[in-house]
Amino acid sequence: MNSRYFCASLSLIALLGLCFPLLSFAQVDDAALSTPERVVWNKAPIAIPLVVGEERLVHFPDSVSIGLPQSLTPLLRSQSINGTLYLLASQTFEPTRVMVRSETDGPIYVLDISAASGGSDSGLLPDVQVLLQSPQKSRQNLQQKSPQDAGADQSTSGKQSQSLGYAALTRYAAQQLYAPTRLIPRQPGVVAVPVNPEPVDLVVGGKIEAVPVAAWKAGLRYVTAVKLINRTQSPVVLDPRELRGSWLAATFQHNRLLPAGSEADTTAVYLVSDRRFDAAF
Template sequence: MKTALFSIPLSVVLTLTVITSGHATEVMRWERLPLAVPLLVGQERVVFVERNVRVGLPVSLGDRLRVQSAAGTVYLRANEPIEPTRLQLQDATTGELILLDIVAEPAKSGQTQLEAIRIVEEPLPIRQTDAASAATDSPLPTPNQTPLPVVLTRYAAQNLYAPLRTVEALPGVRRINLPPDLSLDLLLPSLPVHAKPLAAWRLEDYWVTAIRLTNQTHQVVDLDPRLLQGDFVTATFQHHNLGSQGTSLDTTVVYLTTRGHDLAQSLLPTISPVDAALNLPRSTDMAAVTEARDEK
């Protein structure tokens, strides 16, 4: 493994020592560059992230590293020496990643317990002279004008297709559970495709639902958003067509955004088949009609 742990410049990772309730805490500033976290074999080190995270680690570590995560705190304990290895802390809400480069070595004689780590993202205080210089040299930031449906669609596509480490953070987005009985039979009724819901996310008043489309024929099927049946804000196909059934090109994904409600409320209602025989007059009714006509 070619991961370098301690070659990070001091200007990249700010480390401070904070005394809280008699315990020293090392503060590291996350700037989208890996943070070096040394460990001592047999000793647990605590990392305060202040957010609900999932921990991703290589399978090669096996039982050499015990990892526990609870309430925004990650607990790392090396059971034996570990070569430089990268861990991923993913925000369970936004998908944002924080990268940790760990290495575990045996404790030396007289070496004290390593202090806990607190990861912060707040910008460093700016001196008055620096603030004045920044005000004159840097233009004012312009607000992001990207429409929310576009932002949501891009986020959904990254979650399905992009590597985990490249998923851009999207504050405020949250995963939405799909109804187990959601029927998509009328989504593309004119095309020979099978539609299956994959996942859904919500941001403010918008929902995006990713739906897998699979070709059911041996012919190439062109995908046209005008053929979609329902009330959607936007519709985006991952590919423009589907290849022949049984090939690697027979499947794609369509991203549908809705506003004010989820996908289930944007689909056309399912109409039960009508049995025409139920509306035919009964034989007894026909006999009554015939008698009345004969009396006349």
């Protein structure tokens, strides 16, 4: 064999030997990016860090609905489709507690969502896969309790949310808006739901501006708090019969508004419905 040809062959083999590890590392990196971060739900809050401007997916065992606190509504876009949450932060924010409710018979998940600015060296965050405990572990947990206690644990939150009447829902919404933070009660089974904070033509006559500010869901019922502002120079007496929409109950914080510009030209109405505000309206 020609010695020059043999040397050239050895050089080519050595070059290929250097390239193969690089290709292997690249394949490993791509696989790592496509592998979701798996978290087993054990009732401890799940931390979900986000990077501003980068959408992150959180997968659940079944269909879910998310309830955003009012403070996160302008900062975080959330969509729930077939058991997957699509989260996209537009601004940075500190860890905030968020409830995610199963649409079937699953649990209520607790997430601590935060958002930070991404650096030039920051990579894409992987998806998060939320898993339930194996049936064997769940069976062991149930065996540590009496059958009565186990059944009570599974149905307590559902019964409490379904047992809330119109008055209880209205009182809960009013406390959320007007009570000091330290006095706001926690009601199991009640979750906040997003609402579009755009003015709506709720009151017949066009004299009152109406703006939805917050909404909550308990079982099969919703309660929405709507801010009402008198835009006329005359006092107005509010009448629930002049409200557009299909409501199970309507309660005014105050039923009389003073002329525009006065301290008492604004109040709230709490609307109970069997569907979301935009559908009931």
